[in-house]
Every structure is written in C-alpha cells, then in structure tokens.
Amino acid sequence: MTKDLVVAGFGGQGVMLLGQIIALAATEKGLNATWLPSYGPEQRGGTANCTVVVSDEEIASPLTDKPQFAVIMNNPSMAKFEPKMAAGGTLIYNSTLVTQVPARQDIKVVAIPANELAEQAGSARSANMVMLGVMAWVWRDVFTQEDLLTAMVHKVGDKRPQLLEINKKAFALGYEAAQKAI
Amino acid sequence: MTKDLVVAGFGGQGVMLLGQIIALAATEKGLNATWLPSYGPEQRGGTANCTVVVSDEEIASPLTDKPQFAVIMNNPSMAKFEPKMAAGGTLIYNSTLVTQVPARQDIKVVAIPANELAEQAGSARSANMVMLGVMAWVWRDVFTQEDLLTAMVHKVGDKRPQLLEINKKAFALGYEAAQKAI
Amino acid sequence: MSDRPNKVVIDEELCKQCELCVVVCPVHALRISDRINTKGFHPAELYEYDKCIMCGFCAMTCPERAIAVYRPEVQKA
Amino acid sequence: MSDRPNKVVIDEELCKQCELCVVVCPVHALRISDRINTKGFHPAELYEYDKCIMCGFCAMTCPERAIAVYRPEVQKA
Amino acid sequence: MKVVYERPKTLEKVTNHYCPGCHHGILHALIAEVLDEMGLAEKAVGVAPVGCAVLAYNYLDIDWIEAPHGRAVAIATGIKLAHPDVLVFTYQGDGDAAAIGLAETMYGAIRGVNVTTFLYNNAIYGMTGGQMAPTTLLGMKTTTSPYGRDAKREGYPLKMAETIALQGGTAFSARTALFNPKMIMETKKRIRQVFELQMKGAGFTFLEVVGTCPTNWGMSPVDATKFAETEMVKTFPLGVYKELKEVE
Amino acid sequence: MKVVYERPKTLEKVTNHYCPGCHHGILHALIAEVLDEMGLAEKAVGVAPVGCAVLAYNYLDIDWIEAPHGRAVAIATGIKLAHPDVLVFTYQGDGDAAAIGLAETMYGAIRGVNVTTFLYNNAIYGMTGGQMAPTTLLGMKTTTSPYGRDAKREGYPLKMAETIALQGGTAFSARTALFNPKMIMETKKRIRQVFELQMKGAGFTFLEVVGTCPTNWGMSPVDATKFAETEMVKTFPLGVYKELKEVE
Amino acid sequence: MSERILMKGNEAVGEAAVRAGCRLYFGYPITPASEIAEYMAYRLPQVGGTFVQAESEVSAVNMVYGAAAAGKYAMTASSSPGFSLMQEAISYMAGAEVPAVLVNVVRGGPGLGDIQPAQSDYFQMTKGGGHGDYRLLVFAPYTIQEVVNLMPTAYELAFKYRNPVVLALDGLIGQMMEAVEFTDFRNPDEIPIPEWAVSGKFRHGGKKNINTSLDLIPEKLEAHNWKLQKKYSEIEEKETRFSYFGVDNPETLVVAYGTVARVAMSALKKLLNAGRSIGILRPITLWPFPKQALAEKARHAKRIVVLEMSSGQMIEDVKLSVFDPNKQYEFYGHPGGVTFTPTEIEEYLVRG
Amino acid sequence: MSERILMKGNEAVGEAAVRAGCRLYFGYPITPASEIAEYMAYRLPQVGGTFVQAESEVSAVNMVYGAAAAGKYAMTASSSPGFSLMQEAISYMAGAEVPAVLVNVVRGGPGLGDIQPAQSDYFQMTKGGGHGDYRLLVFAPYTIQEVVNLMPTAYELAFKYRNPVVLALDGLIGQMMEAVEFTDFRNPDEIPIPEWAVSGKFRHGGKKNINTSLDLIPEKLEAHNWKLQKKYSEIEEKETRFSYFGVDNPETLVVAYGTVARVAMSALKKLLNAGRSIGILRPITLWPFPKQALAEKARHAKRIVVLEMSSGQMIEDVKLSVFDPNKQYEFYGHPGGVTFTPTEIEEYLVRG
Ligand SMILES: Cc1ncc(C[n+]2csc(CCOP(=O)(O)OP(=O)(O)O)c2C)c(N)n1
Ligand SMILES: Cc1ncc(C[n+]2csc(CCOP(=O)(O)OP(=O)(O)O)c2C)c(N)n1
Ligand code: SF4
Numbered sequence A, B: 001m002t003k004d005l006v007v008a009g010f011g012g013q014g015v016m017l018l019g020q021i022i023a024l025a026a027t028e029k030g031l032n033a034t035w036l037p038s039y040g041p042e043q044r045g046g047t048a049n050c051t052v053v054v055s056d057e058e059i060a061s062p063l064t065d066k067p068q069f070a071v072i073m074n075n076p077s078m079a080k081f082e083p084k085m086a087a088g089g090t091l092i093y094n095s096t097l098v099t100q101v102p103a104r105q106d107i108k109v110v111a112i113p114a115n116e117l118a119e120q121a122g123s124a125r126s127a128n129m130v131m132l133g134v135m136a137w138v139w140r141d142v143f144t145q146e147d148l149l150t151a152m153v154h155k156v157g158d159k160r161p162q163l164l165e166i167n168k169k170a171f172a173l174g175y176e177a178a179q180k181a182i
Numbered sequence C, D: 001m002s003d004r005p006n007k008v009v010i011d012e013e014l015c016k017q018c019e020l021c022v023v024v025c026p027v028h029a030l031r032i033s034d035r036i037n038t039k040g041f042h043p044a045e046l047y048e049y050d051k052c053i054m055c056g057f058c059a060m061t062c063p064e065r066a067i068a069v070y071r072p073e074v075q076k077a
Numbered sequence E, F: 001m002k003v004v005y006e007r008p009k010t011l012e013k014v015t016n017h018y019c020p021g022c023h024h025g026i027l028h029a030l031i032a033e034v035l036d037e038m039g040l041a042e043k044a045v046g047v048a049p050v051g052c053a054v055l056a057y058n059y060l061d062i063d064w065i066e067a068p069h070g071r072a073v074a075i076a077t078g079i080k081l082a083h084p085d086v087l088v089f090t091y092q093g094d095g096d097a098a099a100i101g102l103a104e105t106m107y108g109a110i111r112g113v114n115v116t117t118f119l120y121n122n123a124i125y126g127m128t129g130g131q132m133a134p135t136t137l138l139g140m141k142t143t144t145s146p147y148g149r150d151a152k153r154e155g156y157p158l159k160m161a162e163t164i165a166l167q168g169g170t171a172f173s174a175r176t177a178l179f180n181p182k183m184i185m186e187t188k189k190r191i192r193q194v195f196e197l198q199m200k201g202a203g204f205t206f207l208e209v210v211g212t213c214p215t216n217w218g219m220s221p222v223d224a225t226k227f228a229e230t231e232m233v234k235t236f237p238l239g240v241y242k243e244l245k246e247v248e
Numbered sequence G, H: 001m002s003e004r005i006l007m008k009g010n011e012a013v014g015e016a017a018v019r020a021g022c023r024l025y026f027g028y029p030i031t032p033a034s035e036i037a038e039y040m041a042y043r044l045p046q047v048g049g050t051f052v053q054a055e056s057e058v059s060a061v062n063m064v065y066g067a068a069a070a071g072k073y074a075m076t077a078s079s080s081p082g083f084s085l086m087q088e089a090i091s092y093m094a095g096a097e098v099p100a101v102l103v104n105v106v107r108g109g110p111g112l113g114d115i116q117p118a119q120s121d122y123f124q125m126t127k128g129g130g131h132g133d134y135r136l137l138v139f140a141p142y143t144i145q146e147v148v149n150l151m152p153t154a155y156e157l158a159f160k161y162r163n164p165v166v167l168a169l170d171g172l173i174g175q176m177m178e179a180v181e182f183t184d185f186r187n188p189d190e191i192p193i194p195e196w197a198v199s200g201k202f203r204h205g206g207k208k209n210i211n212t213s214l215d216l217i218p219e220k221l222e223a224h225n226w227k228l229q230k231k232y233s234e235i236e237e238k239e240t241r242f243s244y245f246g247v248d249n250p251e252t253l254v255v256a257y258g259t260v261a262r263v264a265m266s267a268l269k270k271l272l273n274a275g276r277s278i279g280i281l282r283p284i285t286l287w288p289f290p291k292q293a294l295a296e297k298a299r300h301a302k303r304i305v306v307l308e309m310s311s312g313q314m315i316e317d318v319k320l321s322v323f324d325p326n327k328q329y330e331f332y333g334h335p336g337g338v339t340f341t342p343t344e345i346e347e348y349l350v351r352g
C-alpha cells in the first residue's frame, strides 16, 4: 500500500499542519510516511502546499507529480493541481471558497463546505480539521478516526481545551460530510 | 647563444639590481632576457638571489637548476650554489666576504675582492657594481662595457652624479680585476 | 457620495488591510470595508467623508501607497 | 671587566644592532660594538660599566630580549 | 482640486511582496517621492540587498543591481567610481548591512565613499523567517534566540548610526523612524538631505530607519508600529549623530 | 645578585624573524612576561594572524593556532567556547584586525566574547611589503598610496580603540605604545589587566598597541620609534577608552 | 531511545549531531538550511552546549575551525552561497588537518539563484572549492534516516583522518519530514580531547601544540602535500560508500545520488517490475567517488545514465570511473532548483 | 609604442590592463600578486583612473562587480587564499552575466601554504570554486608577452559573452622580468557603455536596467541556466586556445601549461634535437579546455605525460579529452609551491 496526498491552499489555512498530522498518524501506526512542503516564495501571499506519502513499504520519492488524492482549499490551488491529478484519483475541495469547480471526468471530485462546517464547529480557522475528518473517511482503510485524532492532539497540544473541542467538532463534521458526499 | 647567470648574496648587497642591469642591457641590445628573483621568506635575513638568462633565441625556462655562471656574494650563497653549478661553468665570488672557498674542480672559479675594490671606488655599497664590471669582462662576447654602463645608468638614474661616479669606478675596477684574474 | 469631489481615493486592489491608515487618521474617518479584493484582503475605505480634513496622513502612512488625497477647490465665502 | 659582577649581559647572537637600547639608556652606558655575530650584526655592548645604574630600561626595550640586567649585592656601608 | 498626495511616479504600480503593514513599503515610497521631487530618477542607481528588500528592483523605476548578501556598499562603490555622476544608494536590512556586511558598510564610512546607505532596522532577519539580527533587542525572542536575547549569551544590540558617525569619511549619520506621520516626514526630509549631500560630493551618508516586521514579531501591523515607537527607540534613540554642514 | 631583568621563560629562546628594532618583539616579550608572572602559560592559547606576526607561534611557549587572514577573533571564539577555562588571545596586525577582519573583531566586541585581542598598529601592511593599512596616517606614502594618503582618495585612518569601546560587549578598550620605557611599562600593566579581566569572564578585552615598522617606513629603528612617539600618537591618542570596573 | 520520530530533515541533522556528541554550533541563517541553526539554538542550551549565530558564514566556519582545532566536535551548516564564502577556511582546515562536520543544504544557483533543491555544488564540494590540493569527505544521504545514521560516522572519520567532512543535502531532504530512529547518544564528556588539540598545554602534558597550514619552505610544504595525498588515498581505499539496487549486470546503469536517487527509485522499481535490465548505483560518498564499484557495475552496461539536479557535474567522475569509450553516456539534468519527477525519469529511461 | 620594455610580470599585468582600457582597479594586497595593486595605485591616477585598496578580497571583487555591472572595464587581482574568498561573488557575476577580468597569481596551498608558484587552483578556476553551474574563461599565459597580448582579448571576450574571465598566472610569471612590447592603447572613452549597464536610466534611453542573479521561480532559473550553458558551449566552440610544439604525431605527448610548460620547453627542445618523437600541447585556455586538439594530438601517442605544479588536477581533463583506456597516462607533479627544473623534466621524460 502506498498512498499520496497533496494539501494545498492559502498560507493561513493550515494546510501544512493538516499534512503533518496525517504523516504523524501514519508514523505512530508504524507505517512509513513522508511530508514534503513547498517552501520559499510560493509561501508568501500565494499558495502553500505539501505532499504526504503513506506506505507500508519503504518510500522512494516523497514527491509526486500525479497525486492520487488532493485536498484543495482555494482557487489558485485548484488551478494548479486539478490538471496534475492521477486518473482515478480523488480531489476534495473546500466548496466554501473554491468557485472554480473541477472539470475533469476521470477523477473523483468531492465538494466539502469546509469553512461553513468549521464555523459551525466554532471557528472558521478549523477548516483544515474539517478536511482531516474528511480524510479520516477517505483513508478509512488506513486510519481509524482515533489514529488521526490522537495525532492531532500530539501535534497541536491539549493546552487549550476549548480550541481542541472546536477542532474535534470540526473533525467530526468533516467525517460526517464525507460519509454523505462519497 | 643562451647564457644564464645566478647572482646571490645578502639582501642588502644589491644582487637583485645587478641581475636587472644585465637583463636590461640585453633587452636594450635587442636580445632576449629574463630575470627571476627568489622572493618571500628567503629574502628576510637570509640570502637573496636572482637568475638571469640572456639569449638570441626565445627563452624557454627562466629558471635554471644548473647555472653556467654565478656571482656569489656571501658564504650561505656559496654553500647553496656551488654544488648546483654546471660542469665547466664559471663561479665568481666576493673574496672579501666569502671565506668558504669552492672545492669543485670541474668549474672555473674566480675570486674578486669586491668589497675591497668597492671601498677603493668610494663605497662598500658598490660591490655589486664591481661584479657588474667583472661580468662585463666575463660576458665580453655578449656585451660591450658601454652596453652595461648604459643599462646601469638607465636603472639607477643619473640624479646623483657622485654616486654614479663611484659606481663607474667600481665597474672599472671590477673589469680590470677580472681581466687579470681570468 | 459619488458626486462629491474626491478627497481620499483608495486603490482597493493595492490595499493589504493593514489598518495603519485607519489608526493614523486624526479624525477617524477611515475603516476597513466589507469588500474583498482579489488577494483576499478587505480594503480600507473612507466612511466619514465630511470629517476628513485632507491632511494626507493616511496616504503618507500607507505602505502600499494605495491612497491618494485631494483637496477640492474651496469656494471661499 | 670579567671579574666584576654582572650588570648587563647581552646575548650577542640574539642582537640585531637596532640601537634601541643604546638610545634608551639614561646614562649612555651602551654602544654598538665592533664585533660581528653570525648573522652579520654588530651587537650592542656595555662600555660604561660604572655608569650603569641597572635600571633595566635597555632590557625592557630590547625587541630581541637579548639583554639581562642584574643588580649585584651591595655591600652596605 | 489640489493634490495632497498621489502615488509617486517612480514607485512602480505593482503590488509589492511585503507583508501587510510592513514599513519597508513606506521607506520605498519616501525614496521614490524624493527622487521625483529632486528629478533624480533618471540618474539614480539602487543597490538591492539580500533580505526582504531583495526585490526592491521591482518597485522603483530606476536602474538597480542586486548585491550579494552584505556587499551592497562595495557594489555601490564600484558603480559610483564607474559613474561619479549618478546618485547611488544602497537599501539594506540590519542583517545585510550590520552583520555579514558590517565591514563593507563601515568601510563606506571610513573611506568616505560618496554613496548613501539606507539601513532598515527591524531588529530581525525578516526574509529568512525571523532569526536574530545584530539589532535584536535584549530579551526579544527570535527563532535563533528562542530563550530571549541575553547579552551574556547573544551579545548586545549594535548601534549602527552611532558607530558609523564615528568614522572619518561619514558626512551624515542619523536614525529616524516611520511610526507616525511626523517621523515619516522627518525621514523624508533626511532622505532629501542625504541625496543633496551626495550630489555635492560630501562623502558617505547613512540613514538608519527603525522599521517593523509584523510577521516575525508576531504582531499586527498596528501593534508592530506601536512597538517601534515605544520599545525600539529605547535601544535605538532617534537623532542625527553626524552632519557635515559645509561641503568643500 | 638580584635579577633586574631576565628573558621571560615563556619567550622561546630563538631568534625571531622580525626586522631589527621592530616593536613586534617588544610586545611579544611583554605578553610572555605577564604570562610568566600570572602563571598562565600552561593555560594560554594564542591565535596568530596573517601578517608579520604569522610566526608568533614560534616565539611563545604556549599552544597556538594560526588563523586565516583577519579571522583571529572568530577562531578565538571557537576555542574559548570549546574550553572556557583557557586564556585565549589574538595577536593581530592592523590590516588583519581592522581591514579584512574588521567584522570579526567588531563582533568580538558586540558579542562580548571573553577573549583578548592585541592589535599591533604600525600603520602599514608590514608582511606584504608596505601597503596602506586602515591606520595609515594621512599624508603617509606607502606602496599603494604612492602619492601620500589623501582622505578624499584613500579615506580616513580607522580608530579601532574608540570604535571598539562603543560596542556593548567590550569590557576594556585602550591604546598604548612601546616607544619608551614608561609606555612599555604601561602596556605591560594593561596586558595584565586584560588577562585578569578575561579570567574573571568580563567580556571582550581589546588593547591597541602603537608600534613601528622601520623597514616599510624606511626609517632606522631609532627614528621609527621617535616617529611613533611624535607622529603616530597625534592620530592615535593613547588612553583608556572603556574599562569595566565591576565584573559580575 | 529507538522510538520513531517524525522529523524535518534539517532538525534531524541537528539532533543527530547532538547525539553524536556535538555541543558547539556556529552558523548563519540561510534558506533552506536555517532550521538547522534554529534547532540548535533551541536544543544546545538544553544539553549544556553552545549555539552562536555568527555575523557571517566566513566567521561561522572560522569559529568551527577554532573549536575543532581545540579538539571538540563542532558544526556549521549553510546553503550554497554561504558555502562559497567558507571556501578559504575550508582549504585552511584541510591544510591544517582540522576535523569538523560542515553541512551544505544545496540550493539552485549560480549567484543568489533560488532556494529550491539542487545538486550543482558537486564540483565545489568534491574538487574545486578552495585553493590548493585538498579533498573533503562528502556524504550524500538520501533519506533522513541515512542523515542520522551517517552523522556519528562523519564525526568519527573527521577525527580519525583529521579532515573536514561535508554532509551534502539539498533543500528537499532538509525540508521534508519522515520518521527517524535515533539509537546512539554519545556523551561528549567521554570523547577524549585529542593529543594534538590546541587547548592549553596543561591538557596535553605541557607539550606545546601548534596548529597551522603555513610552511614557507616549499619543499616542506610539498612533503606535507604528499602526506595529505597519502591520507586521501587511504580514505579512497577504506571509506568509499555506495549502494546499488537493480539486476546484477544491468544493460542500463543509472547513476544518481541524494534526492535524485530517491526520486529515481520510484521509476526504477516500476521498470524492474516490468522486467527491464536496469540498476541504479547511488554514491553515498561523493568523494571518495565509488570508482571501482561503478566500473564493475558498468562492465556489461550499454547505457550509462547520469541524473543530476545540475547541468552535469558528477558525469565527469562517472566517465573517469568507467573510462570506456564504447559505452553510451547520457546526461539528463535539471539545474536551477528544479526537481525531477518520478514520471519524467521513468519516461526518460524507457524512451532513451 | 612598440618599444621593448623590461618589466615584471605583475607590472605588465597592470600596464596591459591600462592599455586595454581598464581604469578601475580594486584590490587587496597578497604575495605574490601585490605588485599588480601597487602598479595600479601608481599608474591609474596618471591616466585619470581609480585605484581602491579594498578592505578585503570579498569587498574588492564586489567593487569590480559593481563597476563592471555599470559597464566599465574593471579588474582585481589576488592569489589563492584571496581568490577563494571571491568565490561567492564570482558565482553571482557568472549568474548575473557581469564581465570582468580577475587575476589569480597562484601560490602553494592548501590554506596559508606558502608564497611560491603553484598551479593547484586549477579545479577552483575551471570547475569548482563557487556554487552552482557556471564556467569562467580561464587564460593561462606562459610568458609576460603572452600576458600582455591576452589582456585586450580577455576584456573583449568578457564583454562579448558577459562572463567573468580569469587570468591564471603563478608566482613565477608574476615575479619575473622579461622584455615586452605594448602595441595597443585603447582609449577608454571610446569603449561604449553597453546597453545593459546599470548606469542611470538616462544613459540608455530611459529604459530601466536590472542586474540580478536571482530568480525565485525554479523553472525560470532553470531556463536561465540552460541559456548560460548554451553560451558556454559557444565559448567552447569558438574560444578554445592552445599551442603545440613538437613532431606531428608524437609518441610521447606532454601536456602542461603556464610556467610548467615554459620550463618543459627547455627539456623538449633538447629531446627534439636528440630525435625523440615528442611534443607538448599547452592549453592557453584552461577552460574551455582544448579537448579536440588534445584528442587529435594524442591519437598516435603511447605515453601521455601531464606535468603540473599540483598533485594532479588537469590530468582529469586530459583523460576526459583523450578518453582512451589504451594509452599510458602519467602524472608528474609538484604541489606546495615547488617549481620543476628543466633537468628533472628532461630526465623524467627520458627515463619514463
Ligand atoms: C551568503 C548568504 N548568507 C545568508 C543568506 C540568507 N539570507 C537572506 S536574507 C538574510 C537576512 C535578512 O535580514 P535583514 O538583512 O535584516 O533584512 P530583512 O529581511 O529583515 O529586511 C539572510 C541571512 C544569503 N542569501 N546569502
Ligand atoms: C585572504 C588573504 N589576503 C591577503 C593576504 C596577504 N597578507 C598577508 S599579511 C597581510 C597584511 C599584513 O598587515 P598587518 O595585518 O597590518 O600586519 P603587519 O605585517 O603590519 O604586522 C596581507 C594583506 C593573505 N595572506 N590572505
Ligand atoms: S486625509 Fe487625513 S483626515 Fe482624511 S482620511 Fe486621510 S488621514 Fe484621515
């Protein structure tokens, strides 16, 4: 099993963190995982993205030019990654912000109103956690919800219980939405 | 015709200048000439030396490991260069200061009391000009006395007529001594 | 508002919503608007036209030089 | 001179004939000698033994630290 | 209708890459305004640093060269001696001009090179993500002084305007800031003054400008501006430290 | 028989390579004397420069490292942090410490590195044959200022003791000389003082010592010494510029 | 301590150095290497070590020079432009036989270039760089775990041979995260201060130590040079490292290191599954270069394909190693900070 | 003006530069290159030029960078350790396509080494040096006259290709004197300021010039790199220089440059007189290396003897050029500042 995922969006949308939580969850499960950020000028103002590869074998390239999975948080990222998706891949996008709906027919497309759900959970800033919940469903063959929630706690800490609650709620809403949408 | 010469002595003995005058005389005659100084740590305190090559052909190496001619102004230089002389070469030394008389039988050895003659000419500092006079005789197949004297004036200038007189006198004494000695 | 002569003109595409102009305005005539520009920022706007004394502070403070300030010809009394 | 106790002892091989000691000596007790060392320098020497007040100025000035200065035990009167 | 303020002609009409509220943008604009007013844009050459201002060449409509990190004054020296008739200035960060480039900056002053240096002092390495600068305040946390700058461990803030003022070839050295309109006007006045001095051949002119780095200070632009006004100036007192009155 | 003066133990008994009458020899000896008196030779590490003192390691019987040109203070920083219990000093020329090594020397002072720098100021590049130094006097002819140093062309002499004194981490900065016994004793006193300060962990200690270069000044040793006394001190006033009294 | 930790490459460099016994870090920030300094600034005070942010790379490497000459495990890290500034000191350290570990997280050049992963400092690290005849041991790990595993070796060899060692990474390895295991933790107090260290005479029996790269007598300097060359020969003989993956006598032999090798692995696996006669030789030491291994693996090959994130540098060593005009040598590269994609490598190898 | 003047190599460098149109010199003293700076300090003010003694080689080369980017003929000179310090800026200049002439009077290394003639910076000048993929045109004259003759060419090519050019001398050529003739004297006012020069917009029609080596978009930086590589190919094609002396198809082919070639000439002449089948190929450009010429001359050779004042650097380019395993390659060298003697070369060639 080798799966890869691109997470892309604005700098402030927490896409790096989302990728790291998934990589951490994999590591904690004893799987191999790589997390590769885009860095540098891309970051400032423009889009930020990272690539996660999860595998039960040794991972060769941490970088993928034809992602199987993608979480797309804004329009510029959609423009950048839709054409790169592997045929048969799954593209999940934040339908609250992304107005440019994917046109490709050879990929699975999942629209998740991440910001809406996040606000429902208590903070628009937890849109990335909504997407984590979505990924929990999408990669349910790899992770339990518990796996990802534990990794999330390890990553963001549990010092601010209120924030954690919001994040968990967002996660749950995402998981639910994904179940419905897919 | 290709001739080479090593001039060696203490830093203050004007050995560099002596070599340069000969190289200049050759150049002014339309011959080819190279002058190569030892430089660096050898200079401070220890011995200084230079190598002059004069030729009517293009000069390949400006550096010679078996000099045909040598002007030796002090003991350390004698120790250094006597063993290097080409068989059949001519070694001229300053017998006022050099106490270590050359032992080799396969070279011509010429003792010139350069400092004495220089003092006779008016200044111990013109010992190098005595040796220039000597070289004028030794290399009379290449240079006229005039050639070397002209080059000397070009090199040291004629601003200080008194000094020039001493130098010329030293030159003459050297030339004379060489005629007698060789 | 549109038929009143220009006082403060903000290039909304250049604005980065830093609020420096808002804070510097001595008469509190500026605020951050609800609009959103293509870079995702809410640009500043002049919302108290009459208060504005056209001092130019906002313009000289704006790091984006997104603001121009004009002084309408005054009909002297 | 040799049976008088040491006052100024100059290591002639170390001396470079710079004359700094000669000039610094407050009583002009030093001079450059006629001797020549293996490096070709004429070393300084104490030529006015009696004048020397053993102040040590020459020693502390000598860049070669070629000079040692001693104060003979004085037979107090 | 009278123009109170319009974007200066020499300031290219593009969105710069600076973070929202960063004072780099203000300093750029002031230089552009003075170039416009003095009619010098055609004769000016800017030397961009390595630092957040590395792309300054995209923002002012004059000739530019991008120097290796810290070497702006050396580059400027070469240009000025090649063309003594052009106005040459360097635009540098504190890391660029006062850490890796300290010797070059100092020698501009020692040699009295007839160029102008603007040092944007934001007490941090902005471009590389918030490491300690020579000018980082004592106690300030940065990614390379994570326990807060401690004089015993990380040394003392370097006061460039004062140090430069001490050098023989310095014609002008001052520290200004940009935290309110008065200081902005003061800074602009000084920019004009140093350009005038340069055109008269006075020698090295140096203007340290206290700025902000909201992003790496972890503050809003408004708070960062306040921090510059209340905290930065304690370590970096504003004022003129050397000023040549007469130029022969 | 009482010893008034004997060659210090730590001064190796070899002929040094310095030209006759060069003050480098005096400064070496004074450092050796202080090391002897303080019993620190076993604990001392010297950092030799590139310059006439490049072979200093042959003359003092202590551990030595020879640094790249100008980098002595950086090297010293590495050594000191590796072994805080050793006494670390750099011995540098004006070219080494104040031209190519200016940033390194300054940062010793800014950072307050607990090492000592001796700067031998002979206003010239001795080792390379008499080129202009940062400290060359105005009007002085050198092989690279053949028309005499002109402030407009070659800039101004750099005053290191004053500039170093300005930096926060400097515990001591002074300028002394060696042109007469009084000054020699003063210099020795200061050497002891800076070593004591270092052993107390005071921070960066800096001693600029006005010396001579008879060879490249084209003077006899006696005249050169006089020149130091009468001319050099005009541009380089002797004195203590910063002195930490209390060390926590 | 054998827990698997998800870690950024640059941070792993720092942690691995700490665990190898390094307590002295001197550095100057530069993308994409800055996290090494940042990690050390945070980590070293926790273990009684010292972090100094130098005023420049010139200064940083000279601080390392001093600390290493004093006998301690010291380190600096930078990226290409900063590494260029270190060349004089590196030549000195090689000449004076000072051991240290220097990290170069290579980025796109020349000049300021960009900040993306590259391999265009190959020549600089393996041959050119500073002046004079000297060599550096250059390790080019391709996973973060390999970074961690090589670190203690890097220090051991640096001190064994008294020679600077370079860890050549690139922006990708520096910036990515993956799980690593740290097994060793060496107590620096147990690392003896070497005999030769400039550390105060009292530390080594009152004998005076001099560390210098100067010898003004050319004959002596020549002798010193031949001594260094002998050491380099010994290193070539004993310390060459590589890995090979593929069929035994491949028709197509790919040569690549670091990130490129890693990306190429994906393609290789596919091609091997498809039954192709192919293999990849990955130099782990760029110097000493695995000459013999390469010559052997190339014996039956027709195509020798060199992949580099540069415009072609290692290709010269490949040719010199194989030294057979009857092969087809192909270079395929990306200079300027562009990374290969697995697909493009696969396509290239299939097409070629 | 075609008088023969007896002149020191280093001074001839200065005079030749002045006559080529250089009026801006920035340098820092170092043996054995200092006389170049000293000569310029004296000479440039006479012709309205400017000499600046920089505070370091880093600063000197950046001043050259500025002046050259401003469109003027500028120069610096140094020797090995100083040249190492210039590597970052040289990489920048290559990247930003800034033309200048840089002189390296090579001395013995590594480190502080000594101050005697050497050739051990070959790798640094031709390949390694700074970071990133770039090349420098490297001229290696072997007489002072050749120094003088190459100087105008060096500037012309620097500006034609917008690339730094290196004049590689060594202490022997720098310090020796021989007669030279100066024929050209180019009035710098007649050298047009190029279009691209950063010299104030008014000088080039109000169009804004930007000089930079930065491009943060890797794809663009890659394209820029390929553009540079194309330029380098053109230079390789058009600007390779060498000289050959000896029989047409020598059995023994000697390869040497600069001082070594010159010393070897003495031996060669003797051996040719003695009827030996021998020849010497002397690269005049070290980069571009005379690959084809060498391959041709080597076709019938059995022995290929490479002589270098180093521990063996050019030998790699010789092998890559000939690329034939059926030859005998011999390296004979002196690192550390030791110069060959004519006799030893003769004996070596006879013995071998
Ligand atoms: C030789 C070299 N070293 C380091 C860097 C990395 N670097 C780029 S900008 C910078 C510092 C920026 O700080 P500053 O000069 O204060 O400018 P700011 O971004 O704060 O305006 C550094 C260290 C580099 N590009 N080159
Ligand atoms: C990088 C480098 N640049 C230049 C030199 C040449 N160099 C050796 S010593 C020296 C200057 C010596 O002057 P100073 O530091 O004043 O010492 P002094 O000899 O006067 O005591 C120079 C430029 C060098 N060795 N290395
Ligand atoms: S011009 Fe002055 S009063 Fe008007 S909005 Fe701007 S700051 Fe406020």
Ligand code: SF4
Residues within 6 Å of the ligand: C010, C014, C015, C016, C017, C018, C019, C020, C021, C022, C043, C044, C061, C062, C063, C064, C065, C066, C067, E021
């Ligand atoms: S100062 Fe400028 S950028 Fe900032 S909010 Fe006001 S208009 Fe926008």
Ligand code: SF4
Residues within 6 Å of the ligand: D008, D024, D025, D026, D027, D028, D029, D030, D046, D051, D052, D053, D054, D055, D056, D057, D058, D059, D069
């Ligand atoms: S000890 Fe004093 S008095 Fe005696 S010789 Fe020396 S300087 Fe003169």
Ligand code: SF4
Residues within 6 Å of the ligand: D010, D014, D015, D016, D017, D018, D019, D020, D021, D022, D043, D044, D061, D062, D063, D064, D065, D066, D067, F021
């Ligand atoms: S001071 Fe020393 S070196 Fe100089 S003359 Fe006197 S004894 Fe000799």
Ligand code: SF4
Residues within 6 Å of the ligand: E017, E018, E019, E022, E023, E024, E052, E122, E126, E127, E212, E213, E214, E215, E216
């Ligand atoms: S990082 Fe800091 S200095 Fe740089 S643009 Fe952003 S706020 Fe300004």
Ligand code: SF4
Residues within 6 Å of the ligand: F017, F018, F019, F022, F023, F024, F052, F122, F126, F127, F212, F213, F214, F215, F216
């Ligand atoms: S050259 Fe000058 S500084 Fe150097 S030893 Fe000689 S006199 Fe002293």
Ligand SMILES: [Mg+2]
Residues within 6 Å of the ligand: E093, E094, E095, E120, E121, E122, E123, E124, E125, E126, E133
């Ligand atoms: Mg800054």
Ligand SMILES: [Mg+2]
Residues within 6 Å of the ligand: F093, F094, F095, F120, F121, F122, F123, F124, F125, F126, F133
């Ligand atoms: Mg000096």
